[in-house]
Amino acid sequence: MPTLNLFYFLSFVAVLSALLVVFSKNPMHSVLYLIITFFAIGGHYLLMNAEFLFVVHIIVYAGAIMVLFLYVIMLLNLNQESEPHKSTVLKFAATICGGLLLLILVAAFKGADQLPAAATEHTVGYVKSLGMVLFTEYLLPFEITSVLLLAAMVGAVMLGKPERLNKG
Amino acid sequence: MISSFLIYKTILVVAVFAITLFVAAYSTYAERKVAAFLQDRVGPDRAGPFGMFQPLADGLKFMMKEEIIPDSANRFLFILGPSIAMLTALMAGVVIPWGNTLVINGESYTLQIAELNIGILYVFAVVSIGVYGIMIGGWASNNKFSLLGAIRASAQMISYEIAMGLSIIALVITTGTLSLREISLLQAGGVGSDWNFWNVLYQPVGFIIFLICAFAECNRTPFDLPECETELVGGYHTEYSSMKLALYLFAEYVNMFISSAVISILYFGGFNFPFMNDLGLDQNTITILGTVFFFAKITFFIFFFMWIRWTIPRFRYDQLMNLGWKALIPLAVINIFITGLVMILTSK
Numbered sequence: 001m002p003t004l005n006l007f008y009f010l011s012f013v014a015v016l017s018a019l020l021v022v023f024s025k026n027p028m029h030s031v032l033y034l035i036i037t038f039f040a041i042g043g044h045y046l047l048m049n050a051e052f053l054f055v056v057h058i059i060v061y062a063g064a065i066m067v068l069f070l071y072v073i074m075l076l077n078l079n080q081e082s083e084p085h086k087s088t089v090l091k092f093a094a095t096i097c098g099g100l101l102l103l104i105l106v107a108a109f110k111g112a113d114q115l116p117a118a119a120t121e122h123t124v125g126y127v128k129s130l131g132m133v134l135f136t137e138y139l140l141p142f143e144i145t146s147v148l149l150l151a152a153m154v155g156a157v158m159l160g161k162p163e164r165l166n167k168g
Numbered sequence: 169m170i171s172s173f174l175i176y177k178t179i180l181v182v183a184v185f186a187i188t189l190f191v192a193a194y195s196t197y198a199e200r201k202v203a204a205f206l207q208d209r210v211g212p213d214r215a216g217p218f219g220m221f222q223p224l225a226d227g228l229k230f231m232m233k234e235e236i237i238p239d240s241a242n243r244f245l246f247i248l249g250p251s252i253a254m255l256t257a258l259m260a261g262v263v264i265p266w267g268n269t270l271v272i273n274g275e276s277y278t279l280q281i282a283e284l285n286i287g288i289l290y291v292f293a294v295v296s297i298g299v300y301g302i303m304i305g306g307w308a309s310n311n312k313f314s315l316l317g318a319i320r321a322s323a324q325m326i327s328y329e330i331a332m333g334l335s336i337i338a339l340v341i342t343t344g345t346l347s348l349r350e351i352s353l354l355q356a357g358g359v360g361s362d363w364n365f366w367n368v369l370y371q372p373v374g375f376i377i378f379l380i381c382a383f384a385e386c387n388r389t390p391f392d393l394p395e396c397e398t399e400l401v402g403g404y405h406t407e408y409s410s411m412k413l414a415l416y417l418f419a420e421y422v423n424m425f426i427s428s429a430v431i432s433i434l435y436f437g438g439f440n441f442p443f444m445n446d447l448g449l450d451q452n453t454i455t456i457l458g459t460v461f462f463f464a465k466i467t468f469f470i471f472f473f474m475w476i477r478w479t480i481p482r483f484r485y486d487q488l489m490n491l492g493w494k495a496l497i498p499l500a501v502i503n504i505f506i507t508g509l510v511m512i513l514t515s516k
Contacts, residue, residue: 028307035300048391055289063296064329067322068301074319126285127346 007047016041031069038062052127172275180281184261190420193223195470199421202474211227238407242308249305250415251356256298263287265349267439267459271451279439279459280349287348288336288497290432294327295385299325301419302387306404317403320393320485324384327492328391332381334500336372338507339434342370343469348430352438354411356445368435373503375435377496382427384492387420389477393485428469436465 017036024030038061045054134142174362180262197219199453204211212219237246267279284290299322305473306318344349384391400406405416432438439458449457 032304051284052289055286055293058293058297059289063293063299064326067296067299067303067326070300070307071319071322074303074307074315089452 007044010040010043010047013037014044027073028070030067031073034069035062035066038066044095053131169262176277177281178237180279184264184266184281185258188258188261188422188425190257191425191466191470192418193227195421195424196226196353196417197222199474199477202471203478203479206475206478208335227414230411235410236407240310242310245304245308246407247412249301249308250419250493251301251306251411253298253419254415254422255302256294256301257419257426260291260294260358260426260430263290263348265352265365265433265438266425266462268353268455269451270455278349280314281347281454286346288346288351288372288430288434291348291426292333292336296325296329298385298419298423301416304403305347305408305416309406309407314404314406314496317400317406320400321387323405324387324391324492325490326490328381328384328496331377331496331500332385334497334504335371335377335381336434338374338500338503339367339371339378341368341504341507341511348433348438352433352440354445355437356440357397366437366440371435371503371507373499375431375508377500378434380491380496382431383476384488386423386427386473388424388473390480390483392481392482393488424465424470424473424498428466428473431469432462432465 014037017033017040020033021030021037024033040059042054042057042062044052045057200222201211201219203209212222213223215225237243249498262281263284265278265280265283270277270279302321302325303318306321309315339351340346343354345351345354351367355364383389405413408416439455439462441458441461444454444458
């Protein structure tokens, strides 16, 4: 079962590098480990014949978002001395939020093994089949997501505008 | 059956690897000769006849040079930087269809290493990862000029990737496929039988946007701000010496070769040539001639890259950003709208 072995290997890499993201002292290293995590997750898409999803995942996350992360970290020049001290309340809040997210994820995936096995034909990850599904069955969620993205974009532009707009 | 397939693919991989490196090596020679020609000089002429062995001499010189890793640099990332740059530059050659199908003893051999149904997106992904080579190298050098060069490079590449992607979307609307091989085959015949024109006739605006973005992605003049000597010493490779520097410089030429190949495939018919089906040649001759024509197109675009380099001065940084965000991206979006509109109107 080479596929199963690959799955275990990729999962191991993904979990290990995800842990290293959290435990690295240097923020630059954290970002680099996060990129490795994205590649390992992308590998899982490939195992499921979802080539399009894999490539888009790499282009968007590894190729664009993480580059911006690196960019910001390079400019901030973070190190131990300049790191702001976080209050205990904030740490508690973060732990509880993370725990709740974990709970939701576990609850969501609990029934996953009861679902019938996904179709593994070679065409399942093709752009055509994906596009057909997105623009017919899931048209409404797709459009709502694009409105959400548009709102985020407008918001980013608003935040990026100079202060004088607020006074006028 | 499987083993012959594997042997064939191995030969193809090695051949593509060797050809890519050969072309990149001789691009450095050609660059100096073209520069000399445009500036009315002789250029390199000492090593061998017409200086033909200059790339070998350069390579030997790079190998012999002392290797210096700065004391304050992050050693692992410092070495990783040029490795990623070279790796990603070479990876894109995998999906390029170098020619059509050869038929030998009844078995057909496709002159392409891997046929992905998302070929053009794969090239895109590889290009977008290529930024890391420059960013990691520039950051790990622990030098402010390197860092500034790396930041410039990443900002530039992200900005121009968007316009590049949008220009390709318009092309994909007209061709209806993301596979580089299918895009090539759709342009078969050129101006001849079947009257399939090259995509550049359907997408002239897209072609110009793609070309400009390809220059920016390769960090070539007029977009070579990351390594602008007058402001940033050597840019992101200021601290690099010996073979590591050579890898960075070499990766640029490999990128140029791959960009030229992608431009030829997307807009200039790839391995097709005019009247290819009207001359009454057999399949194998057409395939071999097609590959020759493909390399001729690539050579022309490499020459074009060099021609621009020695003709147009470098942009200022704000001009670069204005061109990318305020000119190319809106133009690409308008191009998509017009293409979509025309496709809807003509499809009935």
